[in-house]
Amino acid sequence: MNNFIFYSPTEFVFGRGAEVQTGTLVKKYGAHKVMVVYGGGSVVRNGLLACVEKSLQEAGIAYCMLGGVQPNPVDTKVYEGIELCRKEQVDMMLAVGGGSVIDTAKAIAAGVPYDGDFWDFYIGKSTVTEALKVAVVLTIPAAGSEGSGNTVITKVAGLQKLSLRVPGLLRPVFAVMNPELTYTLPPFQTACGIADMMAHIMERYFTNTQEVEIGDRLCEGTLLAIIKEAATVMKEPQNYGARANLMWCGTIAHNGTCGVGCEEDWASHFLEHEMSAIYNVTHGAGLSVIFPAWMTWMVDHHVDKIVQYAIRVWGVPESEDKKSVAFEGISRLKAFFKSIGLPITFAELGIENPDIDRLVDSLHRNKGELVGNYVKLTRKDSGEIYRLAL
Structure with a gap:
């Protein structure tokens, strides 16, 4: 066995109805304004997004929204998110969805405090040294991004799909996991x-x-x-x-x-x-x-x-x-x-x-x-x- 450092600080809140705790958890981790990142219409149709918003409101947490993340997430949505985060002075990313949504949130989190192009991290031109906190309400068990420091993004120009691994900064601070949310997959x-x-x-x-x-x-x-x-x-x-x-x-x-x-x-x-x-x-x-x-x-x-x-x-x-x-x-x-x-x-x-x-x-x-x-x-x-x- 090789020498290793294993660092996994994510708090997992697992079980029926766990999503109602989202606002309390955001507050616990010191956020004042979050960006809620989500994908298509499923979280709207099943009421999860409304539940998360209500939880944030009850906890007194301000928030803004970024929807429309697609499967095989792309850089254009990341750029959009970075711009909105800076404008809204967001201090935490809250991903409500599966791996594509979480990976997009992580890329935005790394890109907001960085003066250059976030894609620099993916091509090895620069290293992530600071990032916004990331949190998750998971809807699809698959990518494992709720517990990892990994993110995968596709650059539309050239169709270049690359991964980035930053366990010390991009692991979510908490992940809300209710298996009932996966019933309708x-x-x-x-x-x-x-x-x-x-x-x-x-x-x-x-x-x-x-x-x-x-x-x-x-x-x-x-x-x-x-x-x-x-x-x-x-x-x-x-x-x-x-x-x-x-x-x-x-x-x-x-x-x-x-x-x-x-x-x-x-x-x-x-x-x-x-x-x-x-x-x-x-x-x-x-x-x-x-x-x-x-x-x-x-x-x-x-x-x-x-x-x-x-x-x-x-x-x-x-x-x-x-x-x-x-x-x-x-x-x-x-x-x-x-x-x-x-x-x-x-x-x-x-x-x-x-x-x-x-x-x-x-x-x-x-x-x-x-x-x-x-x-x-x-x-x-x-x-x-x-x-x-x-």
Whole structure:
């Protein structure tokens, strides 16, 4: 296990009716004026936005609103938010929604006190040294952004989708999590969230770091919990227990717990970011296509951890034929994704003839000549993985 610093200060307020505490929590963390960031109409239609506003009013907290955040969030909304924050003298971001809303709020939080272009942080030109506080009322268990310091934004000019990790400054100070708010999620959105949280765990699980048994077991146990609860929630969307476990799994998957002390991979996420940037596909659906392809490529290049995964997560019997064990594990992962309504090929994703050369060029332009850590992928390797997803 590697040396590490693990810092996770977020206060999680979890359970039925937790959203009514939002105003009290904002006040507790010293905010005087917040910007409420949200996406489309669902938080309006289901009354959540009105509930949050009422809670802020009762706590005596002033606020302004920024709606219209889209899936695969873009830089134009961040610029709009930064300008409005400065004008309104906001001192806390309050994201009401899922990962796209939270990631946008974090980008605004970093950009407000910065004299330059917030995009400088994403391209490594500058480092975040101060940021507004961020808080969350979560509506979609998927990205885990409610418990992480990570944010992903797409720059419209050039369709460049990049991530930023600043755990010391961009982790939310609190996250309100009521599983009942997820009852009305469409099945496909629920399934995409499941794929996203599984991918967050697997990016940490597939590591070359030795003697990380605790990390391995946390990853495996959380994956098994997700698989079990996914089967329930797809049949019973208003099953509180299943929704609650999935919501907490999404947080655990990405708050750093599962990756403590190990070198993480993230190649599959980077491969998918190009897909969702160029073709505007749902991130979780892109991951359900690319992760099995990545694993399939790994069978011939670094099979051991794939074998362990197949045995411990999918119950594949042990055998001296490591490749057959690994392929069976991948097959069971694909069957699981299919069972909850997710695609496993480009065609099923709605992309009949992907421009693989463009995907590869963009990936390595953004991430360098070598991508990932479990096996460092060259341009040739990346192209082979994209083709395995055909």
